[in-house]
Amino acid sequence: MFDIDKWQEILATIKKNKMRTFLTGFSVAWGIFMLMILLGSGNGLSNGVASNFMNDAVNAMWIWQGETTIPYEGMKTGRPIQFHNQDQEVVQKVSGVGASSGRYFMGNTRYSYLKESGEYTTITCQPELREVENLILNEGRFINQIDILQNRKVVVIGADIKTALFKDSVALGEYVNINMVPFKVVGICTEPGSTRNRNAYMPLSTAQMIFNGSNRLHNLALTINASTLEESQAIEEQIRTALGKQHKFDPKDEGAIGLYNKLENYIQTMKIFQAIKIFIWIIGIGTLIAGIVGVSNIMLIVVKERTKEIGIRKAIGASPSSVIGLILLESIMITTIAGYIGLVLGTGLMEMINYFMMQSAGPATDQSETIFLNPTVDINIAIYSTLLLIVAGAIAGYIPAKRAASIKPIVALRDE
Amino acid sequence: MIKLNNIHKSYVMGNNSLHVLKGIDLHIEQGDFVSIMGSSGSGKSTLLNILGMLDNYDNGTYHLSGNLISNMSETKAAKYRNDLVGFVFQSFNLISFKNAMENVALPLYYKGVPRKKRNQIALEYLEKLGLKDWANHMPNEMSGGQKQRVAIARALISNPKIILADEPTGALDTATSYEVMEILKQVNDSGITVIIVTHEHDIAAMTRQIIRLKDGRIHEIIRNGELKQFQKSYMKELETA
Numbered sequence: 046m047f048d049i050d051k052w053q054e055i056l057a058t059i060k061k062n063k064m065r066t067f068l069t070g071f072s073v074a075w076g077i078f079m080l081m082i083l084l085g086s087g088n089g090l091s092n093g094v095a096s097n098f099m100n101d102a103v104n105a106m107w108i109w110q111g112e113t114t115i116p117y118e119g120m121k122t123g124r125p126i127q128f129h130n131q132d133q134e135v136v137q138k139v140s141g142v143g144a145s146s147g148r149y150f151m152g153n154t155r156y157s158y159l160k161e162s163g164e165y166t167t168i169t170c171q172p173e174l175r176e177v178e179n180l181i182l183n184e185g186r187f188i189n190q191i192d193i194l195q196n197r198k199v200v201v202i203g204a205d206i207k208t209a210l211f212k213d214s215v216a217l218g219e220y221v222n223i224n225m226v227p228f229k230v231v232g233i234c235t236e237p238g239s240t241r242n243r244n245a246y247m248p249l250s251t252a253q254m255i256f257n258g259s260n261r262l263h264n265l266a267l268t269i270n271a272s273t274l275e276e277s278q279a280i281e282e283q284i285r286t287a288l289g290k291q292h293k294f295d296p297k298d299e300g301a302i303g304l305y306n307k308l309e310n311y312i313q314t315m316k317i318f319q320a321i322k323i324f325i326w327i328i329g330i331g332t333l334i335a336g337i338v339g340v341s342n343i344m345l346i347v348v349k350e351r352t353k354e355i356g357i358r359k360a361i362g363a364s365p366s367s368v369i370g371l372i373l374l375e376s377i378m379i380t381t382i383a384g385y386i387g388l389v390l391g392t393g394l395m396e397m398i399n400y401f402m403m404q405s406a407g408p409a410t411d412q413s414e415t416i417f418l419n420p421t422v423d424i425n426i427a428i429y430s431t432l433l434l435i436v437a438g439a440i441a442g443y444i445p446a447k448r449a450a451s452i453k454p455i456v457a458l459r460d461e
Numbered sequence: 462m463i464k465l466n467n468i469h470k471s472y473v474m475g476n477n478s479l480h481v482l483k484g485i486d487l488h489i490e491q492g493d494f495v496s497i498m499g500s501s502g503s504g505k506s507t508l509l510n511i512l513g514m515l516d517n518y519d520n521g522t523y524h525l526s527g528n529l530i531s532n533m534s535e536t537k538a539a540k541y542r543n544d545l546v547g548f549v550f551q552s553f554n555l556i557s558f559k560n561a562m563e564n565v566a567l568p569l570y571y572k573g574v575p576r577k578k579r580n581q582i583a584l585e586y587l588e589k590l591g592l593k594d595w596a597n598h599m600p601n602e603m604s605g606g607q608k609q610r611v612a613i614a615r616a617l618i619s620n621p622k623i624i625l626a627d628e629p630t631g632a633l634d635t636a637t638s639y640e641v642m643e644i645l646k647q648v649n650d651s652g653i654t655v656i657i658v659t660h661e662h663d664i665a666a667m668t669r670q671i672i673r674l675k676d677g678r679i680h681e682i683i684r685n686g687e688l689k690q691f692q693k694s695y696m697k698e699l700e701t702a
Contacts, residue, residue, distance in 0.1 A: 050576055057558050357554045360515060362543025362571040362619070364536045450535070455515040458554065 055375045058351070069343045070383030073437075076336030077384045077430060080329035081391025081422055087325040089395075089420025091318040096418050098311050100238030104143070104277075105177045105307040108136070108265040108284065114300035118293055126292050126301050128262035135287050136265055141280040144173035145267035147249055149258045156202075156245070157222045158210040165206050166244050167223065169252035170266070177266045178236065180246075185217050185232030192231075192248040198255070201232035203242035223247075226255055269308060277308045333437065337380075340441035344376050348449040355449050356457020365450035372449050376442025377435060384434035388427055395420050462526065462622070462654060463489040463512065469520035470507055481507045482518070483677035491622070494649040495656045496665040499674035505658045506627060508674065512656065513546050513625045514538045526622060543571050547616025549645075549657075551628035553608040555600040561587060561611045562596040568619040579618075586614040590644065606637035613644055617653075624648060626657040630664055642667045666691060 059066045113124045133147040149169040156165050168174070175187045183204060192199050200221065207216045207230075220227040228247065235242045252258055271277035281304060286296040294301040348355070355368055399420055465487040471480040481504045489495055499505045510516035511523065514530055523530045526545060533541070547568075548554075555564045562583045569579035587593050590610045600608055609629060616624050626645065630638035642664060649655045657668065665671050671683040671691065683691045 050570055061558050353554070354556055357556060358567070358571075359535075359539060360513070360542065360548050360554070361568045361615070362539050364539040364571070366536065367571065453516065455510050458515070458550065 051371065051374060054371060055378060058347075058375065059379070062347075065343060065347070066379060069340050069379050070386070072339035073333075073336040073380045073434065074383040074387035074390070076333040077387035077434060078391040079332045080430060081388060081427075082394065083325045083329045083332075084422045084426060085391070085395035085398075085420045087318075087322050088422060089399075089417045091315075091322065092420070093418035094314060094318065097238060098307070098314070099179070100236070101178050101307060102176060102268050103308060103311050104268045104271065106267050106269055106281075106284075107303075107305045107307075108267075108288075109263065109303040111300050111303050113294045113298055115295040115298040117295045117298070120293065124294075126294065128265065130260040130262060132262060132288060132291060133265055135291050136267060136284055139280065139283045139287050141270050141276070141283070143268035143270050144176045145265060146171040146174040146177060147262040148174070148264040148266060149249055149252050149261060150263040151224075151252060151256055151258075154224050154245075155222075156206060156210060158219065161210045161212075163206070163209050165203070167200075167247055167252070168244055169247045169249045169258075171249050174246065174266055177268055180234045181237060183233045183235060185230070187232055187234070188246055188248050193250045196251045196254050197248060198226065198228045198251055199231045199248065200228040201234055201246040202230055203244045204233055204235045205242045206245060207233050224256070269306075271308055274309060274312045277306055277312070281306055281309075333433070337437045337441045340376060340380055340438065341444060344372065344442055344445035345448070347375070348372060348445045351449070352452060352457045355452055356454045359452070359454035360458065368450045369443075369446040372446035373439060373442040376445070377438035380434050380438030380441060381431075384431065384438075388430060392422055392427060395422065462491040462493075463487065464524040465512075465521065466523070467521040468508075468511065468518050468523060470504075470511065470516070470518045481677055482511075484521070485677075485679060487672070487679065489654060489656065491654055492649070492652050493654050493656075494646070494669040495654075495672060496668040496670070497656065497658045497672045497674060498660060498662075498665050499680070501660070503674040504677045505674050509625055509627055509656065509658045512623075513548060514542055539571075543568060543619060545622050547619060547621040547624045549609070549612050549616050549624060549626035549629045551631035553600070553605075553612045553632075555608055555611060555615075557600055560597050560599050561592060561603070564600070564611055565614045565618055568615060572619060582618060583614070586618050587611070590614050604637075605633050606640060609633060609637075609641050610644065613641070613648070617648065621653065623654045623656060626655065628659055629657055630659065630661065638664060 110126045110128050113120070113122050113126065116122055128147070130147060133145055136142060137145050147170070151167045151169065153164045154167045156163055170188065171193060172188050172190055174180075175182075180187065182201075185201070187201055188199065191197070200223065202210075202216070202221070210216070210221060211219070216230045216233060219230050221230055222228075223245075234246070236244070249262075253260060269277060269280045271280055282296070284304070285302070288294075288302055289296040289298070292301070355363075358368065402417065402420075465485050468482055468485040469480070470482040471478050473479075485508060497505045497508060507516065511518050512525075514525075514533075517532060525541070528541070530541070555561075556567070559567070562580055565583035565586055566579040569582060570576075574582070584593065584596055587596050590613060592607060592610055592614070595603060595607060595611075600611070603611070609632075613624075613629075624645070629645070630641055633641060638661075645655050645657065646667065655668075657664070659665050669684075673680040673683070
């Protein structure tokens with residue numbers, strides 16, 4: 046196989062028929078180029094959407110209160126459900142629930158520091174919220190358990206609030222007035238995937254005590270441990286049942302509590318992307334097959350053109366297998382080299398797109414919402430594609446080669 | 462050396478069957494110099510192709526160097542051709558994108574001789590045929606006679622027992638034809654059986670045995686003694702013409 050002579054023979058024919066070789070190679074290169082672009086775009090889209098999901102924990106779940114819409118145990122519809130601190134404990138007991146945090150909404154709250162002031166959203170929470178929302182701390186720390194237990198008047202402010210109130214001066218350790226009550230700033234945070242960091246986080250217990258919240262909650266944020274859609278739906282149902290028991294509403298009542306299951310969405314979206322990926326592969330392979338058919342076609346013509354030469358070789362003593370080898374290797378060589386060129390150009394283009402997107406997005410890349418991220422094909426797929434090409438080249442060459450080998454020398458010699 | 466026994470061959474074309482060889486019995490000894498003559502359609506080329514294992518026959522037996530040649534696999538036929546037979550064709554059949562030396566060396570490639578060695582041997586053969594300076598020329602840069610000499614060198618390089626030549630002078634002028642025949646005579650003198658197909662009487666007269674075919678059968682065999690007779694009658698034919 047690695048006989049210099051054989052390669053020289055192949056090179057000689059390739060050199061003699063540059064146009065033909067170019068056209069053959071082009072169809073394959075185009076096929077693999079398109080495959081790379083399709084796969085790259087598919088990956089980019091799916092990476093982009095996946096990274097958007099990552100802004101919060103993928104397995105996050107939010108529960109909020111509503112009104113009953115189904116009569117239950119003699120009570121009529123339209124009954125409002127009010128969450129209390131013990132509801133969090135009920136939910137926490139459901140198996141499969143990870144971290145959880147209750148939240149009490151204070152509406153718009155006025156923040157002021159020295160002469161600067163502004164209205165921002167205050168989220169009152171427990172330490173676990175950080176895990177649910179994937180918050181990033183730029184400075185300081187997040188709310189901790191001791192803050193909750195001692196009802197400390199501390200606050201973690203969003204990066205934008207810090208800029209607005211404190212400008213360039215140090216905020217950590219300073220006291221900021223929230224609705225006229227001074228709170229100590231213990232941390233500055235940003236939310237991934239958001240351009241607005243105008244939320245502040247305060248210990249739940251402190252807020253309930255100071256701002257007249259009693260033990261009421263508006264909202265529960267939690268993470269769940271599930272890996273499949275079915276598991277997450279089962280947990281969802283258990284939570285509905287547990288809360289239904291607590292507040293006396295029908296577990297099937299969709300209106301009594303609102304529930305957003307991020308994992309469910311994530312899994313469904315990923316399923317769609319799986320389907321898109323398969324679709325892309327089908328199209329890509331289809332393009333590739335078109336290229337292979339092209340090669341096969343041209344190789345058939347090659348065999349026809351070289352009938353006489355093959356006849357001479359056979360008269361001189363070439364065995365059928367050596368003739369098959371000659372044609373097959375030529376085909377494999379053309380497809381492999383052309384395919385490799387297509388591969389390099391395709392991945393090159395995708396890398397370039399990636400580079401320019403990174404450039405234009407600038408440092409805000411991991412802050413902004415993108416639906417197209419890292420549109421590159423991983424090295425394994427590139428390797429598999431190359432292997433696929435070599436196999437394809439062999440298939441493309443086999444039929445013509447078989448035909449060439451079956452030519453009787455006498456028939457070939459008569460061919461003028 | 463060559464033993465043909467009642468060889469039949471017919472070509473099927475659609476519904477028609479063309480019976481080309483209708484029972485050929487032939488004996489050719491090692492070292493013979495034989496020409497096969499006959500009008501077109503008499504089956505002379507078919508006979509040569511069967512002798513060269515380029516084509517198979519329908520009926521009868523063909524022994525070459527004691528081996529029965531019948532319906533063997535392509536691979537085996539290729540091996541026999543490579544070992545026993547050298548071909549010379551009317552249209553030379555050199556490979557157009559190879560130079561003279563590479564063309565001559567090609568049979569050795571299929572014998573598995575390493576590149577350097579076979580090119581060296583090819584040069585030796587080209588030198589014998591007076592073409593050493595043309596070793597690096599492509600076939601389209603050579604004259605017909607030169608091409609045929611390259612083809613003969615190619616036929617000889619694998620040390621065959623038989624040279625089969627199908628109208629070796631068909632595409633050459635008279636002077637070149639005689640040159641080529643002179644070369645073939647020298648080849649024969651070295652002990653190699655030479656069989657040529659021709660329709661030219663002067664060419665045939667240079668061989669030592671003439672087999673005339675007519676309608677797929679051997680019409681007559683003219684041997685050494687009678688050859689002078691043949692030459693005479695041929696001269697007469699020429700005069701009357």
